[in-house]
Amino acid sequence: MNTSIKQLQVFVAVAQSRSFAEASERVHLSQPAISIALKKLEESVGGALFARTSRQLALTPEGDAFLPVALRLLGDWSEAFEDLGERFSKQRGKVTIAALPTLAAGIFPDVIKRFHETYPRINLSLHDVLAEQINQMVREGRADFGLSVEPHEADDLSFEPIWVDRYVAVFPKGHAFGQQTHIEWVQLGDHPFIGINRLSSSRQDIDRTMASVGVKLDILCDASQIATVGRMVAAGLGISVLPALSFRQISAAGIDHRPLITPDLPRDLGIVSSRRHPLSSAARTLYTMIQTDDHVAR
Numbered sequence: 001m002n003t004s005i006k007q008l009q010v011f012v013a014v015a016q017s018r019s020f021a022e023a024s025e026r027v028h029l030s031q032p033a034i035s036i037a038l039k040k041l042e043e044s045v046g047g048a049l050f051a052r053t054s055r056q057l058a059l060t061p062e063g064d065a066f067l068p069v070a071l072r073l074l075g076d077w078s079e080a081f082e083d084l085g086e087r088f089s090k091q092r093g094k095v096t097i098a099a100l101p102t103l104a105a106g107i108f109p110d111v112i113k114r115f116h117e118t119y120p121r122i123n124l125s126l127h128d129v130l131a132e133q134i135n136q137m138v139r140e141g142r143a144d145f146g147l148s149v150e151p152h153e154a155d156d157l158s159f160e161p162i163w164v165d166r167y168v169a170v171f172p173k174g175h176a177f178g179q180q181t182h183i184e185w186v187q188l189g190d191h192p193f194i195g196i197n198r199l200s201s202s203r204q205d206i207d208r209t210m211a212s213v214g215v216k217l218d219i220l221c222d223a224s225q226i227a228t229v230g231r232m233v234a235a236g237l238g239i240s241v242l243p244a245l246s247f248r249q250i251s252a253a254g255i256d257h258r259p260l261i262t263p264d265l266p267r268d269l270g271i272v273s274s275r276r277h278p279l280s281s282a283a284r285t286l287y288t289m290i291q292t293d294d295h296v297a298r
Contacts, residue, residue: 104128144283146272192238
């Protein structure tokens, strides 16, 4: 069966008006074209949809039963293209982002605010998870893209660097580190240390760097959340190392920080996307906003 949308439109127009002349005006076709479209439709379905007499045009029982179906099909057709148009024009849709907690809490809220102000009908979903989870969500299509460190040995993912972060030593107010403008990594071994999640990309950087300078950390305890690390440092339990961007999340009375040097350890952060899953129009717009927005700290 090869029924066209135009044939359905012709059928509905004739069925509702019971007049070839009026139907011709409604669908912008000549009366001969109307007659041809109906004939092809009837041939396609295998029987007459109209009973024609010299005085009137009436639906057959089959035509009468088909009319509400045709109306529903036309409605679904129109609604489908209206929905698609709204998605391309960013009037409707959903974007799911997976981001490191540092970026989710430190930078992304400002981006979300500006995006929502411009596209209020686009639903945004944000997952603050670790780097490997971000890669997996993007890889599986459960996130449109991620905000993270560069994936390693992941040919199916691409990475565009956007920010450069650095690590800072975090310590309680009044600590001896507050007298210095910079802290060297080797100095960290002399103080009780509050560690962050061992599976996080930051912790892996910290452990590698300490191994490279030949110093072992005196780890008092590990905490999963950056905010928890901050509270424990503020309580005077020890010092810690965190990405500089994350200090926005814990900056409060009782906490101070200094840049870490020797080595200076830049940390590239950016957008992780799939090479296999194309972005929707809404996701592409948010991606571009992150790329180009001057308000995003770099």
